[in-house]
Amino acid sequence: MLKITGLVKRYGGGDAVLKNLDLTIEGESVVSIIGSSGAGKSTLLRCINRLVEPTSGSIELNGIELTRLRGRNLRAARRKIGMVFQGFNLVDRLTVMENVQSGRLGYISTWAAIMRRYPKEDIRRAYELMERVGIAHYANTRADQLSGGERQRVGVVRALMQNPEILLADEPTASLDPKTSEQIMGLLRDLAGELKLPVLINIHNVAEAKEYTDRIVGMRYGRIIFDDKPTSLDQEAMDHIYSGSPHADRSEDLRKAS
Amino acid sequence: MSETPYTWRKPPFIGNPGIRWAVYLGVLAYFLWVGATMPIDWGRVADGFGRAQRIFGGAFPPSFERSGLLIDGFLESLKIAILATAGGVLLSIPISFMAARNVAPLPIYYLGRFVIIVARSFHPVIVAIIFVKAVGFGPFAGVLTLIVYSIGFVAKMLAERIEEIDFGQVEAMRAAGAPFFSTVVYAIFPQIMPRQIGLTIYQLDSNLRASAVVGIVGAGGIGATLANAFGRYDYDFALAITIVIVGVILISEGISGQIRKRIG
Numbered sequence: 001m002l003k004i005t006g007l008v009k010r011y012g013g014g015d016a017v018l019k020n021l022d023l024t025i026e027g028e029s030v031v032s033i034i035g036s037s038g039a040g041k042s043t044l045l046r047c048i049n050r051l052v053e054p055t056s057g058s059i060e061l062n063g064i065e066l067t068r069l070r071g072r073n074l075r076a077a078r079r080k081i082g083m084v085f086q087g088f089n090l091v092d093r094l095t096v097m098e099n100v101q102s103g104r105l106g107y108i109s110t111w112a113a114i115m116r117r118y119p120k121e122d123i124r125r126a127y128e129l130m131e132r133v134g135i136a137h138y139a140n141t142r143a144d145q146l147s148g149g150e151r152q153r154v155g156v157v158r159a160l161m162q163n164p165e166i167l168l169a170d171e172p173t174a175s176l177d178p179k180t181s182e183q184i185m186g187l188l189r190d191l192a193g194e195l196k197l198p199v200l201i202n203i204h205n206v207a208e209a210k211e212y213t214d215r216i217v218g219m220r221y222g223r224i225i226f227d228d229k230p231t232s233l234d235q236e237a238m239d240h241i242y243s244g245s246p247h248a249d250r251s252e253d254l255r256k257a258s
Numbered sequence: 259m260s261e262t263p264y265t266w267r268k269p270p271f272i273g274n275p276g277i278r279w280a281v282y283l284g285v286l287a288y289f290l291w292v293g294a295t296m297p298i299d300w301g302r303v304a305d306g307f308g309r310a311q312r313i314f315g316g317a318f319p320p321s322f323e324r325s326g327l328l329i330d331g332f333l334e335s336l337k338i339a340i341l342a343t344a345g346g347v348l349l350s351i352p353i354s355f356m357a358a359r360n361v362a363p364l365p366i367y368y369l370g371r372f373v374i375i376v377a378r379s380f381h382p383v384i385v386a387i388i389f390v391k392a393v394g395f396g397p398f399a400g401v402l403t404l405i406v407y408s409i410g411f412v413a414k415m416l417a418e419r420i421e422e423i424d425f426g427q428v429e430a431m432r433a434a435g436a437p438f439f440s441t442v443v444y445a446i447f448p449q450i451m452p453r454q455i456g457l458t459i460y461q462l463d464s465n466l467r468a469s470a471v472v473g474i475v476g477a478g479g480i481g482a483t484l485a486n487a488f489g490r491y492d493y494d495f496a497l498a499i500t501i502v503i504v505g506v507i508l509i510s511e512g513i514s515g516q517i518r519k520r521i522g
Contacts, residue, residue, distance in 0.1 A: 049433050078435035089426035093448035102444050106435030113440045155430075162434055 001026050002048070002166055002198065007057035009043050017043045019222040021057070025166070028196045030189050032209035035219035036242050041202040044219070045168045048200075049081045050074060062165055079106040082159030084188075086171040088151045090158075092144035096135060099143050099154050100126045103161030122161070129157045133187060149180035156187065160195070167192070169201040173208070181205070185212040206238065313493050320501055321494035328499055331473075331483030332506070338400040338479050339465040345401070346408020346465075347458050353409060354416035361420060361428075361446070370417070377410035386472035397478030404465045404472070411464070412457050419453045420446065456518045463507075463514040470503050 002025040009018040017040045025031055033041045046052035048059055050066065059066045061080065069077050082103075090099050101118050108119065118126075130136040133153040138146060143154060152172060159167055169188060173181035185201075189212045192199045203209050209216055210230040218226030218233070218241040226237050272278040322328070356362050356370030385406050389399040427445040436444065473481015480503060487496040 051429055051433060075435040075437060078433060081433070083430070083433040085426060085430060087426050089424075089430035091427050091445060091448050093451065094444070098444070102431060102436070103434050105431060105437070105440045105444060110437060110439045110443070113436075114443050158430070158434070 001060075001062060002200075003058075003060040004048075005058045005060075007044070007047060007059065008055045009040070009047055009052065010055045016055070017222050018047070018054075021222070021224060023217065023224060023227075025198050025200060028192060028198050029215055030192050030199045030201070030213045031215045031217060032201045032203050032213040033217045033219060034203060034206055034209055034241060038221075039219040040222045041219055042170055045083075045170050045200065045202055048166075048168060049078050049083055051083075075106055079162050080165045082162050082164035082167040084152070084155050084159050084167065084169040084172045086174045088148075088155045088175070090143040090151055090154055092142070094143060095140050096130070096143055096146070096154055097126060097139040100130065100157050100161055103158040106162070126157070126161060129160055132191075133157055147180075148176050149183060152176065152180075152184050153187070156184070156191070160191065164197065167197055167199045169199065171202050171204065174204060182208065188212070206233070316491070316493035317497040319494065320498040321492070322498050324495060325498075327483060328480075328495075328502060331480040331499070332502065334397055335466065335469040335473065335479035335481070338397050338404060338469045338477075339462060341401045342404030342408060342465050342469075343458065343462045346405045347412055347454075347461065349405065350409050350413035350416055351454075353413040354420060355442070357413060357417040358420035360423070360425060361442075370413075374410060374414050374417070377406050378414065380406075382407045382468050382472050383475055386475045386477040390476040395476045395478070395482075400469055400472050400477035400479055403477055404468055407468060408461050408465060412461050415457055416450065416454060419450050423449045452521055455521055459514045459517050463510045466510055467507055 002023075004021060004023040007018050007021040007023075008016050010016045021040075021044065023044075033044065035041050043052055047054045048061075048066070050069070054067050057067065061077070064077060066077055091102065094102075098116065101116075101122060104118065104122050105113055108122075112118070127136055127139070130139065133156060135146075135150055135153050135157070138150065138154075143151065146154065152175075155172075167188070172188065173184050176184060185208050188199055188201065191197065201209075201213065210233065213230065216226065216228065216230050216233050217224055218237065220241055226233065226241055270278060272281060353370055353373055356366050357374055358370075359367055362370060382403055386399060386403040389402045393399050393402065423446060427449065428441060431441040431445045469477075469479045470481045470484070473479040473483070474485045476482065476485075480499060484496060484499045484503075487493075487499060
């Protein structure tokens with residue numbers, strides 16, 4: 001269970017990007033976060049695995065408080081949080097197998113990583129997962145030889161290699177064409193079911209959010225203003241989430257403050 | 259509205275006419291003063307022509323009689339260049355990581371930059387003079403000199419390449435809980451490897467050239483052979499050495515250019 005309470009993130013001395021945010025993800029649900037650019041979706045996801053340092057508040061994953069971890073403990077916690085990126089973030093010059101195994105870097109020694117001496121069970125698991133998403137025949141291919149959809153499959157397998165307790169996906173389909181995008185969303189939903197894994201997806205495509213996820217969280221300017229089943233997301237709610245601009249919201253805040 | 263003009267002049271480089279003319283006159287006056295005060299002895303210039311003629315006269319035809327000495331000197335230069343390239347590049351890798359703003363914390367970054375600036379600020383000949391004083395005549399001084407020279411160039415260029423990497427790959431490793439060195443090996447090395455190889459080949463070529471120069475001040479190799487030949491007025495042997503140096507540098511530049519083009 002992921003439990004976020006009172007999360008605030010402020011860059012420099014400016015306005016907070018996340019304002020006292022509460023969110024709980026239970027069980028193995030697939031949750032999508034929607035909202036216009038600048039609403040704080042990415043920042044929220046990155047606060048969870050601490051690629052971004054939260055300013056205050058608490059994030060708890062299965063009983064472990066993440067916000068105060070440092071060094072070794074932080075790395076150990078990150079192993080339990082898989083992440084899929086918009087730009088895939090694969091290492092182009094390495095093979096698909098090396099990319100997939102890089103999800104295990106937190107578990108194996110640096111020397112084993114340099115020598116590419118991966119544990120037998122890791123290799124087996126890699127082949128199983130690659131087989132599952134249909135990229136097993138690319139094991140020895142360099143990652144930059146693959147198409148966008150195939151690259152994101154590598155990204156998903158890399159994240160799953162971590163044996164994560166939760167999967168974060170930061171706009172996993174934004175760089176893909178519509179058809180591939182649907183395939184990847186379907187894959188994330190199915191894998192969540194098969195591996196009993198909660199998945200948190202930032203997404204711009206509302207139709208996909210409705211079709212592939214169990215719950216939709218709507219964000220606007222650092223706050224959650226909608227949190228319900230996809231069927232409850234009507235036009236009014238949509239307008240509320242996407243109307244206005246960060247700039248307008250900011251001036252509204254100023255008016256309230258004065 | 260006044261009449262549309264027919265003429266246009268480019269605005270002067272210095273707007274204020276007073277300053278403009280002061281600068282022009284100042285520059286002119288400085289050159290006149292330098293010309294008037296530099297001790298140029300035209301008699302000695304004339305003598306020099308005669309002496310140059312004697313040197314070139316003595317140099318033709320080039321003598322390859324003592325080719326054993328020449329080859330020995332050259333092999334020593336090659337050893338110096340290879341050792342210095344290996345040592346310099348190995349040291350450059352950690353220094354370049356220290357000097358890359360996106361991976362090093364600020365104090366380490368300043369330390370790394372400082373090392374590079376010191377290595378770059380002196381011409382190899384000056385560094386060679388210091389090392390010859392420190393460790394004595396011979397190829398060891400040459401190796402040390404060229405290691406410093408290699409760090410100045412390779413570490414600087416590599417640090418710039420590290421600053422240009424796609425940081426998303428580093429983030430992906432961090433998100434997986436990878437420790438620091440595993441992250442470096444998986445996310446950064448593959449991105450800088452082609453540049454690293456290109457720089458190493460270029461530096462080997464460059465060190466071979468520089469080893470001839472630093473030899474003149476006593477740091478071993480073909481440069482020492484050349485300096486000795488001049489010292490003993492063996493101008494024909496000196497010309498033979500010069501021809502070989504030029505030939506070898508042409509060949510090594512051709513080869514290194516080809517390799518660097520291939521690995522692109």
